[in-house]
Amino acid sequence: MTRVCFQLRVKPELLDEYLARHSPVWPEMLAEIAAAGRRNYSLFLGDGGQLIGYYETDDDAAAQAYLAASPVAARWEAQMARFFVGLEGRPDQAATPLTEIFHLHDQLAAAAASDHEGTDR
Template identity: 35%
Template sequence: MNGRAFRMKLKPGTVEEYRRRHDEIWPELARALRDAGVYDYSIFLDEETLHLFAVLKLWPDHKLGALPEQPVMQRWWDYMADLMEVEPSKRPREWPLQQMFHLP
């Protein structure tokens, strides 16, 4: 199993809107993620710090690196940019997380 985990950060006062937008994730975005080889994706919130912790499970032949070029991904980033810390490209700022333990 290939996996990836990273941290992102919400802006204050945006938790409920972030949840609402993800509850209504665009079908074309979900399809693009699956087509890129993502078969499981979870995001967890630390309410004290507003840090988001994302965990992706990827098929071995994934094409995750191609996602940033997808128009639907760029539209999603534009849509979410007012809620989170982002790069100049509107891509969410990500801090990679190092796996310290795994119980298969």
């Protein structure tokens, strides 16, 4: 499983409309996101329009390809593109990915495995 986090910036003057577009998202777009294999998908909005997105997937390249070929996703992203600062291309494809540097579960599992190895000797 891959965890993906990305960052975009929403134009401050369009924040209210951006929020309205997500309350709710089109049902057919929600279905496409799920069909692409993305799950546990969230968006978080910070000061100044900073937008952080997060999702999990088994194959991010396949999920990206599925959405890139989806007419529903193309329509959604065409309507959403104007909301973002300095973005060229489809928002879903052009968002800036963030590098994961810490994940609690992974580190707990590694620590448990290390502790277990120490007791086997």
